Amino acid sequence: MNFELYAQTYALWRDANWFPSRVVILGVGHRCPAEIACHPLGFRSAMGEILPDRDLFSSLSASCPFPIDQETRGIQGEHSIEFVVIWLQALRDLFFPGRSFTILPILCGGFQSSIETGTPPSSNSAETAFARGLAKISQESDTAVVASIDGCHVGPRFQHPFAADKKIRAQVAEWEKKLWTFASSKTLPEFFEHLGANQNAFYFDGVGVLHTLLAGKNLRAKTLPPVQWYESSDQSIVTFSRGHLLPYK
Numbered sequence: 001m002n003f004e005l006y007a008q009t010y011a012l013w014r015d016a017n018w019f020p021s022r023v024v025i026l027g028v029g030h031r032c033p034a035e036i037a038c039h040p041l042g043f044r045s046a047m048g049e050i051l052p053d054r055d056l057f058s059s060l061s062a063s064c065p066f067p068i069d070q071e072t073r074g075i076q077g078e079h080s081i082e083f084v085v086i087w088l089q090a091l092r093d094l095f096f097p098g099r100s101f102t103i104l105p106i107l108c109g110g111f112q113s114s115i116e117t118g119t120p121p122s123s124n125s126a127e128t129a130f131a132r133g134l135a136k137i138s139q140e141s142d143t144a145v146v147a148s149i150d151g152c153h154v155g156p157r158f159q160h161p162f163a164a165d166k167k168i169r170a171q172v173a174e175w176e177k178k179l180w181t182f183a184s185s186k187t188l189p190e191f192f193e194h195l196g197a198n199q200n201a202f203y204f205d206g207v208g209v210l211h212t213l214l215a216g217k218n219l220r221a222k223t224l225p226p227v228q229w230y231e232s233s234d235q236s237i238v239t240f241s242r243g244h245l246l247p248y249k
Helices: 003-015 054-063 079-095 112-117 126-137 166-181 188-197 207-214
Strands: 022-028 036-038 043-045 048-050 102-108 143-147 219-223 227-231 236-240 243-247
Touching: 003 079, 022 079, 022 207, 036 054, 036 126, 043 079, 048 079, 054 102, 054 126, 079 102, 102 207, 112 188, 112 207, 126 207, 143 207, 166 188, 166 227, 166 236, 188 207, 207 219
Parallel strands: 022 102, 022 143
Antiparallel strands: 036 102, 043 048, 219 243, 227 236
16 A cells, blocks of 8 residues: 555645545445445444435435445445545544545446447446436535545466566556546547557556546546556555546636
């Protein structure tokens, strides 16, 4: 885990002197078989309990043509949700004491069928309908959406038949740099085309989350260069990026 990167990311809200009252957390469904899963669930840590936002859940459910809470597996113990809540609690307690917030956790899958074809989900797909519904409920000024995703996973630890040596790490860096240039609503087809070209061989984990954001609004990603967390013990890497999404003007 890259604690410095996490701290820099959440410091953006501190520096803007802004803290939301409602947070939608888009995490990765590492153990969830559904491409989209959402439940009005809260979270309890040593820093206290965070309640779920049932109103947001009801509004999102009403805007989708399928039951968004049909899959419950994988939410319990999902670190892409838990890490966000703990960082938000720490940020609040340190810089915004007395503020309270609710959460709506959402898990997104890898959209493997879209990667296989190199094209994003169609405009009439369930995934796109969900993206539009989320865009609608997140328009209020005091609502934030946090994209909690992993980057690339490369090396023997992730069942690759090769080590993440310097040459491979350079290839991963170049591939991911290009992927992020396509992370915008206007270039969403190119984003999936790039993923499909090597069938996401570097296991970038944020496909579903980024589609859910970019297919709902006219946005573009503004990120800093990814950081590679390299473990010499198993010759593997995980990449991390930080940034935010901006509307096109």
